[in-house]
Amino acid sequence: MNKNVRQIHKIDASEQAVGRLASQITTLLRGKNKPEFQAHLDEGDIVEVSNISKVTFSGKKILQKKYFSYSGYQGGLKTKRLLDVFEANPGEVLRRAVKQMLPPTKLRDAQLKRLIIR
Numbered sequence: 001m002n003k004n005v006r007q008i009h010k011i012d013a014s015e016q017a018v019g020r021l022a023s024q025i026t027t028l029l030r031g032k033n034k035p036e037f038q039a040h041l042d043e044g045d046i047v048e049v050s051n052i053s054k055v056t057f058s059g060k061k062i063l064q065k066k067y068f069s070y071s072g073y074q075g076g077l078k079t080k081r082l083l084d085v086f087e088a089n090p091g092e093v094l095r096r097a098v099k100q101m102l103p104p105t106k107l108r109d110a111q112l113k114r115l116i117i118r
Contacts, residue, residue, distance in 0.1 A: 006114070007045045013094070014054035021055065022097035029102065029111045042107045048116045053090045062086065067096065091117035 009028050013021055031037050031044035065082040086093050098115060102108045 008048060009045055010048045010050070012051055013049050014051040016055060017058060018055055018094060018097055021049075022094060022101055025049065025094075025098050025115065026101040029098070029114055039103075042110055044111055044114065046114045046116065048118060049091075049094065050118045052094055052117055055090065055094070057082075 011021070011025065025047050027033055028047050029044045031042075034043065036043065062083050063081070067080045067082065067085060069078045069080075070076055071078070082093065085096075094117060095112070095115065099108070099112055102111055
């Protein structure tokens with residue numbers, strides 16, 4: 001079998017929790033489900049996620065969780081609520097969760113490009 005062939009995994013996100021879904025996606029993107037996994041190589045697969053708007057949140061997370069970005073200047077801290085981000089673009093919530101679960105190495109950008117959210 002050719003090592004460079006990437007499989008396409010299709011995941012239905014309806015009625016699934018964001019964190020559990022993101023950890024499942026992270027495993028597939030990194031290739032940890034394969035016996036030939038090596039952390040320094042990018043041998044993961046392609047992941048397509050559908051029905052992202054039907055994903056669930058536990059507790060009051062959708063009202064209480066906030067995303068922060070800091071410009072580096074005084075008073076430059078900006079916050080966004082999870083509810084606002086989810087209403088504008090539901091895929092962005094899952095993309096952020098997956099990005100934060102991937103290790104911050106040079107491979108992360110290439111792995112995130114293989115995440116397709118429909």
